[in-house]
């Protein structure tokens with residue numbers, strides 16, 4: 001087995017099993033014919049000073065085709081007068097990010113802003129396991145399709161892979177059959193979350209900005225938040241997504 005270290009070096013290791021946790025960079029997966037992301041969102045963000053506004057304002061989310069096509073933008077207070085501003089979208093995010101910065105911090109000296117850009121994998125396609133190999137985390141596209149968050153499902157998939165690999169060590173069997181239990185575990189834990197978030201984001205991406213405005217007006221009108229009570233969980237979104245779509249877009253009874 002070959003490996004890459006922080007220093008540009010190539011060497012060989014022998015191991016009974018290997019875990020691929022190399023994030024969105026799919027080169028190892030590609031070489032091994034393992035899982036890949038069906039598509040990529042393009043994310044960009046920066047931490048900026050915002051004076052007093054940065055302390056008092058709550059987290060804000062920005063949606064709409066003109067703001068972040070296919071996904072959304074954010075402004076998150078970090079404390080000490082700083083905020084994290086960013087967005088992800090299906091196109092080149094830079095012009096949208098520039099417009100968002102102008103909106104959030106019009107007087108900002110852009111020369112001092114350290115911008116970070118990265119792709120986010122969405123929807124796993126293919127196998128996460130091979131003979132003596134398991135791909136986890138973003139390397140397996142185990143990333144929320146609703147928000148692009150990869151930490152929670154990444155940790156879950158790491159835990160599940162650990163359990164399956166420990167069992168493989170006990171059996172002395174690292175075949176696809178034994179390691180394949182990992183596929184069943186993650187699919188039953190959060191497979192429906194990935195599908196629901198993905199389809200909902202695709203649906204939302206087709207809405208015009210005026211339709212999004214109307215959806216927000218309707219959400220306020222019917223007090224959607226209280227209807228979702230019980231379905232709102234920080235890391236589990238599919239029930240809230242389905243209930244929201246039903247409340248906002250299903251024709252009213254008798255209509």
Ligand SMILES: Cc1cc2nc3c(=O)[nH]c(=O)nc-3n(C[C@H](O)[C@H](O)[C@H](O)COP(=O)(O)OP(=O)(O)OC[C@H]3O[C@@H](n4cnc5c(N)ncnc54)[C@H](O)[C@@H]3O)c2cc1C
Pocket residue numbers: 003004005021022023024025028043044045086116117118119120136137138139143148149150151152154
């Ligand atoms: C702008 C932005 C904002 C985000 N915000 C959030 C958020 O608020 N909440 C959230 O949950 N998620 C967020 N995410 C997603 C989250 O960062 C990732 O999904 C998560 O870091 C994936 O974790 P991972 O351990 O699978 O991969 P990574 O964190 O990407 O780690 C993979 C590691 O493997 C190394 N590596 C790659 N190739 C090789 C190789 N060949 N050999 C050796 N090492 C290799 C990489 O250098 C890296 O250190 C955000 C992503 C972006 C781009």
